[in-house]
Amino acid sequence: MASREHRYAVAVEWTGNTGSGTESYAGYSRDHLLTTPGKPDIAGSSDPDFRGDPSRWNPEEMLVGALAACHQLWYLHLCASAGIRVLAYRDAATGVMAENADGSGQFAQVTLRPEVTIGAGDNVQHARALHEEAARLCFLARSVRFPIKHEPVIVAE
The missing domain is CATH 3.30.300.20 (K homology (KH) domain)
Known part of the structure; x- marks a missing residue:
């Protein structure tokens, strides 16, 4: 059987700019959205140990x-x-x-x-x-x- 390739496209957009970008490590949110056409967005962040939002998937x-x-x-x-x-x-x-x-x-x-x-x-x-x-x-x-x-x-x- 010949091999087949499957491709997957997911956009990740950082939504955590609180006003000054990444000017300081503590000054920005780790929040982001994972999106792909036709599906619900996934609200992401980093692990809470790395300053992430515990209510979002890491x-x-x-x-x-x-x-x-x-x-x-x-x-x-x-x-x-x-x-x-x-x-x-x-x-x-x-x-x-x-x-x-x-x-x-x-x-x-x-x-x-x-x-x-x-x-x-x-x-x-x-x-x-x-x-x-x-x-x-x-x-x-x-x-x-x-x-x-x-x-x-x-x-x-």
């Missing part, structure tokens, strides 16, 4: 959420193809970022904790194994340099 939260959503979508696809009926899916994903002395940082790991309810009589072991396959196929998980751990719980209805 990039670190969006990264953890994107990894969890990508895994979920692959998992649902694989279950549907395997004849496993997923009736409920919820993930309490967490991420750990290590900040360095110079202010830089990187994610050390993300842990996905999907809780999945499948139909009565469906194969619980096969449903559990499909998490490994979803992890292998997830576009975003394949693109990051840190480990993504999986702690799935599978319950039959």
